[in-house]
Every structure is written in structure tokens, then in C-alpha cells.
Amino acid sequence: MKVTTHPIETDKMVLNFGPQHPSTHGTLRIIMELDGETVTKATPEIGYLHSGFEKLGEDLDFNQYITITDRMNYLSPLCNNVAYALAAEKLMELEVSKRTEYIRVLMCELSRIADHLLSVGMLAVDLGAMTAFLYGFRVREDIYDLFEMATGTRLTTSYTLVGGLMRDIPDGYDKAVLKVLDEVDEVANDIEALLNKNRIWHDRTKNIGVISKEDAISYGISGPMARAAGIEWDIRVNEPYSRYDEFDFDVAIALNGDVFDRYLVRMEEIRQSIKICHQSLEKMPPGDVIIDPGSGYSLPPKDEVYNSIEGLIYHFEVTMPNRGMTPPVGEAYVPTESPNGELGFYIVSDGNRTPYRVRTRPPSLINYSIFSKLIEGHMLSDAPAILGSINIIAGELDR
Amino acid sequence: MSLADTLSQIKATFPETVFDVTEHAGEKIIHIQGLVVLDVLGEFQKSGFNFLADITAVDNMTLGGFERFAVVYHLLSQETAERVTVKAYVSEENLILPSVESLWKTADWQEREIYDLFGITFEGHPNLVRIMNPDDFEGHPLRKDYPRLGRKERDNFPIVERRIGRKAQRN
Numbered sequence: 407m408k409v410t411t412h413p414i415e416t417d418k419m420v421l422n423f424g425p426q427h428p429s430t431h432g433t434l435r436i437i438m439e440l441d442g443e444t445v446t447k448a449t450p451e452i453g454y455l456h457s458g459f460e461k462l463g464e465d466l467d468f469n470q471y472i473t474i475t476d477r478m479n480y481l482s483p484l485c486n487n488v489a490y491a492l493a494a495e496k497l498m499e500l501e502v503s504k505r506t507e508y509i510r511v512l513m514c515e516l517s518r519i520a521d522h523l524l525s526v527g528m529l530a531v532d533l534g535a536m537t538a539f540l541y542g543f544r545v546r547e548d549i550y551d552l553f554e555m556a557t558g559t560r561l562t563t564s565y566t567l568v569g570g571l572m573r574d575i576p577d578g579y580d581k582a583v584l585k586v587l588d589e590v591d592e593v594a595n596d597i598e599a600l601l602n603k604n605r606i607w608h609d610r611t612k613n614i615g616v617i618s619k620e621d622a623i624s625y626g627i628s629g630p631m632a633r634a635a636g637i638e639w640d641i642r643v644n645e646p647y648s649r650y651d652e653f654d655f656d657v658a659i660a661l662n663g664d665v666f667d668r669y670l671v672r673m674e675e676i677r678q679s680i681k682i683c684h685q686s687l688e689k690m691p692p693g694d695v696i697i698d699p700g701s702g703y704s705l706p707p708k709d710e711v712y713n714s715i716e717g718l719i720y721h722f723e724v725t726m727p728n729r730g731m732t733p734p735v736g737e738a739y740v741p742t743e744s745p746n747g748e749l750g751f752y753i754v755s756d757g758n759r760t761p762y763r764v765r766t767r768p769p770s771l772i773n774y775s776i777f778s779k780l781i782e783g784h785m786l787s788d789a790p791a792i793l794g795s796i797n798i799i800a801g802e803l804d805r
Numbered sequence: 806m807s808l809a810d811t812l813s814q815i816k817a818t819f820p821e822t823v824f825d826v827t828e829h830a831g832e833k834i835i836h837i838q839g840l841v842v843l844d845v846l847g848e849f850q851k852s853g854f855n856f857l858a859d860i861t862a863v864d865n866m867t868l869g870g871f872e873r874f875a876v877v878y879h880l881l882s883q884e885t886a887e888r889v890t891v892k893a894y895v896s897e898e899n900l901i902l903p904s905v906e907s908l909w910k911t912a913d914w915q916e917r918e919i920y921d922l923f924g925i926t927f928e929g930h931p932n933l934v935r936i937m938n939p940d941d942f943e944g945h946p947l948r949k950d951y952p953r954l955g956r957k958e959r960d961n962f963p964i965v966e967r968r969i970g971r972k973a974q975r976n
Binding site for chain 2 (some may be wrong): 456623628639644737738750754756762
């Protein structure tokens, strides 16, 4: 008997991945051409959640738009709030108090921890490791409780105002934060104990979706994805904003640029964020959290608005359509280091109470643009791994 | 090369197509003619501005400017940690400017977004189709003359005839 070994002829198959696939965590659609189980071509289609946030920005005044920024990256809304407030303050050339900046740093780092815990957990759960996800999700709830204590809400925080913060952090906040930070540290150890030397995890993530240094620059990749590809660039260190230069922390770098390295960078960033939170609480200076309302740029504190006639008058002076703040004519672009990468706000002002143009530099969109290059030649089952490591947030992707 | 040197060199190389160099809140903005944007950004890339952070556009209809539309490029030099904004102006009659996709791949999707939302065409772009809106969408929403409340509901959805229920299956 003769055994023949000629290859089996297979047809190309077109697979529609999404827009309602569980591992897309939002509404993404990818049209994949498959040869057997190997992806030969992938075409991402986006825009399913396009809601015209930039057009809305032209009609809302500077403080109103902060509520819209919550809805962009809904895993770390505080980072968006801070980034937008920084851009508006740069446009108006306002100096906020030291306490404001320290609280903003604390809040940004807590959001970074929450975002990374969920992104690592989602990556794990898409690859079948449920436990790591549950560990992360439980402590993320505690961080959300901290947000609720400070801002009043868990998701749509709208914590910043142009020129400061909506309110100061409550008494005893530092104790609550320290307690959660200890838990986060423990959970990070647990997750790493589960995954770092796990053979299945290695097989599913190592050498998958490798980004070279040149590609990362060319595609505009930023944040943990760029640092996992060996690019030493962290806006918090290289172009410090909000007094990040007064904090002592290290930048996590990995060299291979694959999914595993992106996971390692995120885990290390959680540890560094814990360090920054500790320093911020230790060095927290006293003072106001909003600039002087007399300057015409900030809303007065809420209890003054409700309890005194002057406060109410000031409030209306800033919020009424025919009054409002009058920023100078000009434009400002502020880059910040959000959990996903460079989150920038570009505001053009024509001197009216509403901005002339608001643009968000969305890290999700720009990091996602390399996806079709990464998936080419990989198995179909690697698609959730690569998608999870990019950490796409549909609200920010489509805006 | 530092930013000041690069700017003066570019001003000397393109004397007629660089309109102005301005500054707001400590950031330098260079205003250029749209047709030379590929050459100017190539010069910036050679002198160390290796990272194209963002591309967007502004409709100057009521703001005033050198032309109706400005395409805005935010460049970053990772050597010197300096940023510069390049504004390339295109007129309403001739809405076309060269694509910088050959210099940075990140321009691919962002230029598609500008094409979709502003209607500016990029010459030499490999795949210039709408990215946010559906392919048969009419108009460009981020233009200042596009109404904020939109143009009513869409009525041009293709109607798919379906066979419903058992009755249809029998046929």
C-alpha cells in the first residue's frame, strides 16, 4: 500500500469576527481571511460606537465637556478628566495649587491600577484563565469605592474642573487608600504567581504579536505597548506634567514586544503606581483645590453656591450662556500618560465660552491600527490574545 | 538638532511656503502651505522629530486663518523631548494635500478619519475610505457648516426583503 502525503487543498475562508464577539469588549468588527486556521489578512472595521464627542465639544462650555470625557475611556475616566483639565488650563495659562496636582496624581495612579488590573484580567480570561481575572476584579471594586468616596460616583466621575477639582478628598481618605493599596500589592503577587511561570500562559502569549521598535515608532504606538517594545518613553518622566517630577518611580521596560511582555510591563506599572500613591499621600500639602473664583475661570465650591448669595452669583457668572469664561484666542495640545498610552487633548479657542474645536488623541485608536499587521500569519486563536494586550476601549476608539 | 535650529532651517529651505511661526502657551506652531507638507515633515523627521503624535484638522470658517481648512500635525522629538505643531492650510476649492503615510504608518487611519469627518483628500494614501461613518454617509460632520443636530434621520437604508414564518418557507 502506498501512503500519499500531498497537501490538502483548502479554500480561503472569510470570517466575520464581531461586532458582538465576547473578546472584543465593545463593538469592533474584524474581517479575517483564513487559510485553515491561519489568518492571512485582517481588516478591522471601526466606528460602531461613533458618537460625535468632538462635535459636541464645540457646543458645550469648558466645564460641561468634562462630563463627556468620562465616557471616552470608561475604565479610567479620571485620567481623561485630568488630561482635559490640563489642556484647558494650558490654553488659559492658569496655575493650579500644589494640593490639586497631588490629588490629581493620586487619582490618576489609582485609575491606572484599576485599568491595568482589568486589562490583564481580561487578557487572562480571554485565554481561559478565569482566576486571575477574578482576583483583579475584586480589588478593582475596592478602588472604585475609593473613587465613590472622593467623587460621589463610580464611573462617571467628572472630578476635575478647569482650574482645580470639584471637591477636596474626604477626611480619613489616606487610611482607606493605604488599605486598598496593600490589597492591590497582594493581588498583584497572586496574579503573577498564577501566570508568570505558567506553561500554558507562556505558550499562548510568548512570541505572539511581536512589535519591533521601528514599527512602534512608525505606527505611533505609545504607553505600555511601546515600552514593551523597548522604547524608553514615559510622558510622566520625559515631559513631566502635574508635578510628576517630584515623585520617585521607575519606568517599566521590556524588550521583546510580544503579548507576554506587555503583560509584564502592565504588572510592573501597577507596582510603580502603588509607590507613587504612597508618596503622594505622604507629601500631600494643605491648601485649596480650586483657583480663586474672582479670576473668572473657576466655579465656586458647591456649598458656597447653595448657602450664600455671592456664591450663587459667581456660579451664574461662569455658567450662564451670555456670560461664562473668556479664554484667550489660541490653541493648546497637552499629552498625558494614560494607562493605554499618550492621551492628548487639543483645544482651539476663538475667545468664546465654548471651545472652537476639541480633539482627543485617542491611544486606543492609534494602538489598534497596528493590529492587522500583528495578526497576519498567526492562528485565529491568537486574535483574542493580541486584542486583549492592546486593551482597546471602544468608547475612546470611536468617540 | 534643537527646535529653534530646525525651524530656522525649514524657514530658509521653504521661504515662500512657510507662512508664519507663532507661539501660544509656550508651544511653537509653524504655519505652512498644504502642498509642501510631505517635504516639510520629511525635514522634521530627518532632524530628530521621529514621532508623529497626532493628526487632526480644524475648520477655520469663522475663526479666520490663512485658508478654510488647516490639517494639524503634532510632532515629538524623543531625543530632545520637544514638541512642535505644524499647521498645513488647504483652501476650500482645492481640498487636497499629500499623504504622509509614507513617512509614518500611523497617518493611515488618522488621515482616513480626517477624510471622513472633514472631507479633505490625501494624495497617495493607500486606502482612503470612510472610517467612522458608514460608506454611504453624506456630508462631513466636523465641518462648521454641518448642523450640530444632524440632517434628520437616515432614510436610505437598504431594505432587505425577508421571508418570514412558515408560510414563506413552504413557497
